[in-house]
Amino acid sequence: MTSAEEYKEEWTKEKEKNVSWIFLMKYLILALVVMLLSQFVWYELVQPEVCPLNTYTSVRGEDKERRDHLANAQVVVIGGGPAGSVVAHKAASVGLKTVLIEAGDGSQRVLGGKDWLFRDRTVFDVPLAWSYVSQLPEFLWQVAAGDIARALGGSGVHNAMLYVRALPGDLERWNASTWTYDTLLKQYLALEDFQENVPESNDDTKEIFHANGGPVAVSRNIVQDLLAQKFLETVKIAEDAEVSMPILNDFNAPHRPRIGAGPYHFNIRDGVRESAAAVFLGGTISGYDPIPNLQIWSGLTVTKLILNEQRKITALHLSKNSNALFIPNKVRSIHMNLHPDVSIILTAGAVLTPHLLLASGIGPSDAIPKNKEHIVNAPHVGKNLQDHPVVAIEFAVQRALTADIADMFARFNHWTKLGVSLNSYSSAFSYPGFSLGAFIHSGIDPYPEPDLQLTLFPIQIEPHLAPDGKNSSASVHYDKALVTVALIRPETTYDVRIGPDGRPRFYSPIGLYNELNHRKPRLVQRDVDRLAIGVRRVRKIFAEKPLSDFIIQETRPGIAVQTHEQLAQWVDSAFTQNAHYCCSVNFDSKSGSLDSATLRFKGIDNLYVADASAFPHIPNGNVHSTVVAVAAEFADRLTRSLLSSSHSTQQKKNSNEKRREHRKRR
Template sequence: MIFDYVILGGGSAGAVLAARLSEEAEVRVCLVEAGNAAKDILVRAPALVAALVPGYLRAHNWALQTVPQPGLNGRRGFQPRGRGLGGSSAINAMLYVRGHPSDYDHWAAMGAVGWDWGSCLPWFLRAERNMRGASDLHGATGPLQVGDQRRPRKISRAFIEACAAVHCPENDDFNGPLQEGAGLYQVTQFWDGPKKGERCSAAAGYLHPVMGRPNLTVLTGCRAEKVLTAGGRAIGAEVRRGGEKLRLEARAEVILSAGAFGSPQLLMLSGIGPGAHLRERGIAVVHDLPGVGLNLHDHLDYILSYTSPRRDVVGLNPRGLMRLARAAGGWRKHGEGLFASPMAEGGAFLRSSPEVEIPDLQIHFVTGIVDQHMRKLHTSDGWSAHICALRPQSRGSLRLASQNPRRAPLIDPAFLADPRDEEVMLRAARLLEQIVTAAPLAPWRGRRLYPHDGSERAIMADIRARADTVYHPVGTCRMGTDAGAVVDPHLKVHGVAGLRVVDASVMPQVVGGNTNAPTIMIAERAADFIRRARKGA
C-alpha cells in the first residue's frame, strides 16, 4: 500500500495530524493505531475515567511499568497510557491546561528555535473551541471543544476556599493572563451539539468526524514494528495486523506519533538511536543518534486522601454506586451531573516558596479516594488532593528490553534522582497539608489515609513509599539543534530524511501543567510544517 504520509500512532498528536493532513484531497494519508476506535461508553462518559486509568481494561490502556526506582524505595511505578484512537486523551481527566508561557520561551532558549510562547499561542487558538468565546488567549472555532464544568461538587468549591485560606487566590482561568491561583479546571468536553457532556478526546474532536474521507486510511488493531529506510531516508513502515505483516510505503514522510515511550522505542527498533545499545540488542545500526530515549522526565505526584462523613462525593459502596447509576441517566439526557465530572474538578497552581517567580506546583483535587492509581480500592466515600512538582530536575531514560517489538520498553523516569526534587516535594507536601486541613474542608474531612507524625523525615518516607507519576512523561526525542537532540525545530529526525516525530517526546522540558493540550498544539503546528514542506514553502 502506497501513501504520501504514514503516521505511526493514533493518539492525541496522530489523530490531529491525520485529520489536518487529509484536509487536502489530493494527499493520501494512512494512520496506524494498535488499539481500537475508542468510541465506546467507557471513553465517552467522563466519570468512567476511574475504570480506565487502573489498566485492567487492556483494550484502552497499555498499563506500563517503570523499572525499579531507587528514589521510591525500589518500587516499580505504574505508567498508564491510552491505547486506541485519541491515545491518552481518551483515558485522561480531560483537563485543558497549557502550562506557563515562560515554558515555551525556555524551549526556544534551549535550542527549540521558533517555539517561544508568541509562536505557539496561535496554534493553541487554532485547536480550541472554547465555550467562553474568542479572546486574545482563547480560540472559538477549533475542533477541540473546551468547556466549563456544569455542576461541580460543593467540595470542589470548598477546596478553592481552603486554598484562599492559605493565601492562594481564586483563578477562573489557568490559561488566562495569570496561571497562579485556585479554581475549577476547564475540560476537553463537548458542550455543544449531540455529544454534549461527552469526552472530547483528540480523536472525537478531530478524527472521528472525518474518517470517511476517501484519502484517509485508518488502520486500527495494527501495530507498528519498524520504520523502513533506504539510502538515509524513511520510505515506509512495517506493521502487523493480527498474524499478517504489512508494508506501508510513504512517498513523502513517515511520522512517529507513538508518544514519549512508543516513538523512541520505534526509532530504536528501526536501528535509529544510540549505536552501542542497539548492537547490544542485536539490532543493526541504521543511524547512530545518541539522544534517542534520553531526557525522560515526568511530574511526580503525592496524594493526601480522606474519608468523608458527607455523601456528596464518590464512594465505591452500595450508596455511592447507586448515586453513579442515577447520574448516568441524567448524563444521557442532559450531558450534566456526576457522570459528566472529570473527577479532578478543582486545581491550583502555587509557588513552593516566595523566592520562586512562577508556579512550580500543581494540585489536582479529586472528588473520590485515589490510591495507587485506583488499583487499591476503598469502599468509603472520600476525596483526594494530589500535588506535583512542575519542573523536575531529575532525568531518566527509555531503553529497549529486546529487539521484539511486542515487549514493553525499559522505562526509567529516575524519580527523585536529583536532590533538588526532594526539597521541592517536601515543600509541596507541607503546603498541601495546610490546604487539606483548612477550615472550609472540615465538613468533608473524616479519617485520613496513611497518617504520620508530620516530621520532615516522616513526610519524605511517605513520599518515597507512595508517590508516583501524574501521567506526564516527555522528552525522549528531544527537540533542538545540539548533538544530543533527536529532532530539529521542524521535528525532523536529525540525520534521516523523510522522518519526523510529533508528540510529547519532542518537548525539551515538561511544561508547567498537564501535557495533553500542548501535545495537540505541537501536532497542529507540525501539520503546518509538513504542508509547507510539501508545497516547497
C-alpha cells in the same frame, strides 16, 4: 458349529473391525485438527519476520489493498493518539494521500467503539467514566512504564480531559526561535471552541486568550462539588501565608505566573468527551464527513522502520498482534514498501516512539539490543524522558462533604456490575468527578512559575492511586477525599530503553523501573523535597476552617509522618508516575535528535517526530493541550513544505515537457 453360530461369530468379527475403523477415523480427525491448529499458531503467532515483498507470497486480499495504499501514500502517520489525529487530518485535508496506522481499536462512538454505556455513547464518551476506562487492560499497552493507552485516540480518550496550556516561561525554556509562546497561542486559539463568552486579558494589553468557533470544545464544569467550595473559602479567608492563595478564574490566562486556586477547564462538549481523535478522525471513521485522501488502519502495529543505504525509510514491518512490537522475531509481521517520496511521522508517544526507533536500530549504540543491527547512531534517542511525578494525601471525611458526588457515582457503579446499556442517561455523567485545582510554588527556586499542582478529588477516583491497586468504580471510597500533589517542573529525567523482555523500561542514574521486581525509578532529592513541601501545605490547608469542619483525620501518609525527613522518605516510596511523558526524542539545540524548525529526525531525510517526544522540556501543568497545538503547528509547516515541493516538481516537469516539445518542432 451351526450356521447360526457361524453367522454370529462372523458378525461379531465384522463389528469389531468396524469399531476399529471408527476409532481410527476419530484419531485421524483429531490429528488433522491438531495439525491445523499448530499451523495457525505458527503462521499467526510464532513465524519470524517475513522476507521482503518480492519473495513473500501468503498475502491476504486486505493486505494487497493496503500495500497499494501504502505504496502510494505521501504521508504515513504512526500512532493514532492526539498528535497523530491532528497531523493525519491536516495532511489529508490539503490533498496529500495519508495513511494513519494505530495499534489499538475503536474507543468512542465516532471512533468505532462498542463498549456501550447508553444507546449512543460508549463508556469512552462519558466524562464520569474516565478513571474506569483508563484502566481497562484491553485498551492499554502492557508495559512497566505505566498507563499508556492502546486505542484509537490514545491518551486523549482515557485522560481526565483537563485543558491546561503551557506558560510563556515554558516556551522560553525551550529556547527555540521557531517555537515561541505566540506561535503556540495562535494554535491554541485556532483549535479552541470556548463554551463561554470570550474574555479579554486582565492586563493592559487586552489580548484575547480564548476563542470561539474552533474544532475542540473547552468548557467549565457544570458542577462544583462541596469539597471545591470549602477549599476555596478556606484559602480565600486564611491569614497564614502557607494557606492563603489567590482565587483564579482561568488558569490559561497567559500574562501571570498562574499561582492560585480555581476551577479547571475541560475538553467536554454537551456532556461528551471531546477528544482530538473524535474531532479530527470521527467524520472519516463514522462516515458522516469523510476525508477522501485519508486511510485509517486500526489494530495494526508497526514493528520496524526499514532504511536503505541512503538512510531513508523505504518500508515498514506491520503486524496484527500488538505484542509484535516487543517480540518481533516470534510474531508474524508483514513487509510493506513505501512511496519513494513518502514522509513518515512518528506520533506513538514519548515511550513508544523511542522504543520503535531503538527496535529499528536507530539510537545510541549502547541502547540497541544485541539481536538488532545498529543502523543510525542517534545518541539522544530515549534520553531526557520527563513526567510529572505525583503523590496523594488521603483524608477520612464526613459523608456530608461527598454526598453530592457519591450519588452521581452510585449509578455508574451499578452499571459496571451489570455490564449492560443504560435505559436513560444522567446529566451527572457529564461531570468528570472533580472540578478544582491549584498551582503553588515550593519556594525552593526563584523562578516565578509554579512547580506544584494540586487537584482535589471528592472521592477516590484518581486511577494512578487507587486504594486497592484496582481502578474500577468498585474501588471508590465515598468517605475519603484525595488531594494529589504533582511536581510540574521536575529535574528528574529517565532513559527509555528496551528491557530484557523486549518491552520499554525506564533507567536512571539512581534507580531502575523493573517490571519483574516493581522497583521504581527514584527521584532526585530536590524533587523529593518539593513534593514534601507540597504535602505539608495541603495538610495546613485542610487543618483550617471551614474545611477542617468536614475532616475526620488524615489517613495517608498519616499523622505519624511529621518531620521533613519523614515526609521525604514517604514521598520517595509513595510517588507514582503521572503518565505525562515528554521529551524523549526532542529538539533541544544541544542534545536533541530533531531539527527544531521542522521536527525532522537528524540524519534521516523522510522521518519526523510530532508528539510529546519532541518537547525539550515538559510544560507546566497537564500536557495534552500543548501536544495538540504543537502537532497542529508541525502539520501546517509540513504540508506547506510538501505542497511547495510538489508544486516545484510539477513546474519542473512541465518545463521539461515544454523543452521536449520545442526540440521536436525544431
